[in-house]
Amino acid sequence: MARNGHTPEQVTDKLREAEVAIADGSTVAEAARRIGVTEQTFYRWRSEYGGSYSLLFCGHHSK
Numbered sequence: 001m002a003r004n005g006h007t008p009e010q011v012t013d014k015l016r017e018a019e020v021a022i023a024d025g026s027t028v029a030e031a032a033r034r035i036g037v038t039e040q041t042f043y044r045w046r047s048e049y050g051g052s053y054s055l056l057f058c059g060h061h062s063k
Contacts, residue, residue, distance in 0.1 A: 014045070
């Protein structure tokens with residue numbers, strides 16, 4: 001299976017969109033479908049970016 005190669009910015013945007021959907025009452029499966037990834041990918045991204053993507057929301061990251 002081919003990988004899409006999302007940039008970190010794309011991943012954080014998709015994670016943010018999924019978290020909003022989950023907060024609004026969607027299931028993880030529905031939120032993952034909405035952002036175009038599998039549940040497994042969602043959980044992997046959340047594990048990999050979970051600690052840092054929340055900082056990106058606030059603009060506290062350095063480039």
